[in-house]
């Protein structure tokens with residue numbers, strides 16, 4: 021279906037498919053592109069050689085707060101965002117329903133470019149306060165099928181309740197018959213429609229980052245999760261593994277055979293001159309970013325406008341798998357572990373969807389296999405992996421019961 025040029029099936033895909041990652045990390049023969057070694061090691065506020073010579077003033081405005089925003093305006097935004105109870109808002113639900121599903125309007129793609137939320141978020145301190153916390157950010161368009169599993173994950177007594185926060189981006193155009201409850205109650209941020217083959221999934225992830233940055237100055241690592249993700253370890257183990265390295269975990273692949281098509285799908289005229297093909301990267305949609313990098317993302321005014329426009333080709337349009345790896349590899353490769361911590365099984369898949377584990381396959385053996393699996397690690401081979409997988413996908417919704425049966429005895433036991 022993904023490669024079909026038939027407009028009807030494309031429309032169906034746009035309307036029906038879930039916002040799940042597609043990344044062709046199959047073991048492809050490396051193409052003949054001459055690879056430019058990444059030699060950028062530029063301190064954070066200075067992006068790579070962009071406009072520096074044309075306008076000396078522009079450099080600082082790229083990443084630092086825009087100067088025309090008044091402090092009192094900023095203060096108002098921050099106070100409002102903090103006071104506003106996080107939760108689905110009936111009114112915004114209705115408003116967003118009027119968004120035409122079949123023809124996403126340019127305003128939908130462009131939304132939030134100048135949003136006050138982002139202006140406020142880019143001003144937060146990049147250094148977290150203590151105790152450091154992990155922000156678990158769920159990006160969904162359906163009720164979370166594994167909510168009970170996450171509930172007991174977050175309820176483990178060995179880890180302090182003060183060491184994490186939960187945020188949910190829930191596409192308001194989909195129904196949530198069972199409302200978000202338990203640990204997810206009141207954790208839904210103001211959300212926007214999300215569609216595959218569009219920048220909206222990336223926009224949603226950025227929105228989660230902005231909210232989480234503003235919500236708690238202690239949020240130190242920001243983890244993106246899908247509804248079909250499960251934890252592979254205890255919360256305590258995960259917390260320490262995420263914080264130990266002081267780096268972001270974002271898969272950054274330089275030599276993917278699909279890179280050219282992905283880049284071309286964005287439109288070379290849009291990507292150039294800042295993002296040449298040699299600088300374009302591919303990687304899993306699911307990452308864990310440090311606070312410094314979360315702030316970098318919400319402050320980005322160079323790459324985001326380029327990724328926040330519709331693709332010129334839709335069959336290879338997965339900006340959420342290109343924006344983050346490209347941005348971070350251009351601006352701070354040293355600050356990244358170039359691999360994802362979310363296990364996914366692409367073995368033998370040709371349809372662009374990773375393997376989905378069914379209920380009957382779930383057992384202690386599967387969890388053990390996933391933990392011990394050593395697939396590729398960034399551009400290197402699996403032997404280089406020294407960071408354990410902390411999450412896994414995809415699991416069929418009806419695997420919940422089987423997962424719950426082994427949660428305390430296997431999944432949360434490290």
Ligand SMILES: *[C@@H]1O[C@H](CO)[C@@H](O)[C@H](O)[C@H]1NC(C)=O
Pocket residue numbers: 047
């Ligand atoms: C990937 O390719 C490399 C070299 O092309 C090969 O050595 C390796 O065994 C392959 N890995 C898998 C999982 O197929």
Ligand SMILES: *[C@@H]1O[C@H](CO)[C@@H](O)[C@H](O)[C@H]1NC(C)=O
Pocket residue numbers: 069073
């Ligand atoms: C920076 O950009 C300018 C103008 O585009 C170019 O002349 C110069 O060679 C570039 N410098 C580096 C180090 O890439």
Ligand SMILES: *[C@@H]1O[C@H](CO)[C@@H](O)[C@H](O)[C@H]1NC(C)=O
Pocket residue numbers: 074075076077
């Ligand atoms: C840079 O900023 C200064 C003072 O804000 C201004 O006088 C100057 O014209 C600006 N330069 C450019 C190239 O915009």
Ligand SMILES: *[C@@H]1O[C@H](CO)[C@@H](O)[C@H](O)[C@H]1NC(C)=O
Pocket residue numbers: 171172175
């Ligand atoms: C979580 O823990 C609290 C007490 O610490 C308990 O009241 C609650 O029932 C637990 N929830 C679940 C889903 O286990």
Ligand SMILES: *[C@@H]1O[C@H](CO)[C@@H](O)[C@H](O)[C@H]1NC(C)=O
Pocket residue numbers: 178179256257260
């Ligand atoms: C939490 O994890 C850390 C690191 O993995 C470990 O040293 C510590 O003993 C664990 N604490 C508990 C209560 O399990």
Ligand SMILES: *[C@@H]1O[C@H](CO)[C@@H](O)[C@H](O)[C@H]1NC(C)=O
Pocket residue numbers: 365366367368375389390393
């Ligand atoms: C991944 O899928 C392949 C093929 O379905 C299977 O043989 C393999 O065991 C799976 N790997 C893991 C870690 O489950």
